[in-house]
Amino acid sequence: MLLFRSEENVDAWCRERTLPRRPLVSLDQLWRLALTWYENRLTVESRRPAPSEMVSIFAAIGLTGAFWDPAADNWG
Amino acid sequence: MNLDDTVKLEIYGRLAETGTAPTAREVASALAIPPDEAMAAFARLHQRRLLVPEPGDPSRIRMAPPFSGIETPFRVRSGGIVYHANCVWDALGIPAALHRDAVVEARDGHTGEPMTLEVRERRPLATPCVIHFAVPAARWWADIVHT
Numbered sequence: 001m002l003l004f005r006s007e008e009n010v011d012a013w014c015r016e017r018t019l020p021r022r023p024l025v026s027l028d029q030l031w032r033l034a035l036t037w038y039e040n041r042l043t044v045e046s047r048r049p050a051p052s053e054m055v056s057i058f059a060a061i062g063l064t065g066a067f068w069d070p071a072a073d074n075w076g
Numbered sequence: 077m078n079l080d081d082t083v084k085l086e087i088y089g090r091l092a093e094t095g096t097a098p099t100a101r102e103v104a105s106a107l108a109i110p111p112d113e114a115m116a117a118f119a120r121l122h123q124r125r126l127l128v129p130e131p132g133d134p135s136r137i138r139m140a141p142p143f144s145g146i147e148t149p150f151r152v153r154s155g156g157i158v159y160h161a162n163c164v165w166d167a168l169g170i171p172a173a174l175h176r177d178a179v180v181e182a183r184d185g186h187t188g189e190p191m192t193l194e195v196r197e198r199r200p201l202a203t204p205c206v207i208h209f210a211v212p213a214a215r216w217w218a219d220i221v222h223t
Contacts, residue, residue, distance in 0.1 A: 002164065
């Protein structure tokens with residue numbers, strides 16, 4: 001995933017590569033993901049969330065649909 | 077605590093303290109274990125997606141998310157140490173993992189314009205930006221270096 005100053009810059013980046021625009025995430029949403037993934041990463045208990053957990057983690061911050069499902073084989 | 081967890085804590089502890097990823101030999105030396113045991117633990121931690129070895133050299137670490145074992149365009153300054161992150165998500169993951177304030181130096185993905193993000197008191201400061209996920213979740217680990 002890449003950081004952009006604006007949505008216009010995302011569109012230009014996609015156009016240059018003839019890639020479809022995919023979901024945009026806000027800084028606050030990304031911070032919540034960073035906390036969920038890494039807040040205890042320096043502890044013995046740390047682990048990566050399981051695929052089944054990821055769907056609910058993403059949904060809790062408004063990221064829903066097949067794109068955010070690690071088990072999906074068709075994300076549209 | 078089992079060997080894999082001991083090795084994991086050594087890797088992440090070294091990264092947090094120095095910003096630099098240890099090699100399997102350095103981990104073996106620090107833990108007083110044979111190098112092949114450290115290498116085997118690296119491989120198991122890779123299976124658990126807690127590290128990614130350097131392509132072609134499994135004794136070195138390319139990624140121990142959120143940390144990068146090599147320099148990247150996502151530079152994170154915190155506590156007087158310079159870290160490198162694998163992506164913008166991981167750039168925020170470093171202050172999340174360290175429980176410290178941090179300044180992230182990055183660039184706009186299209187224009188290359190320098191951009192700065194700052195995490196202070198467990199929150200990112202408001203900054204005009206968006207994050208574009210080009211790869212769906214089901215494909216993230218198909219080529220995690222690209223993702």
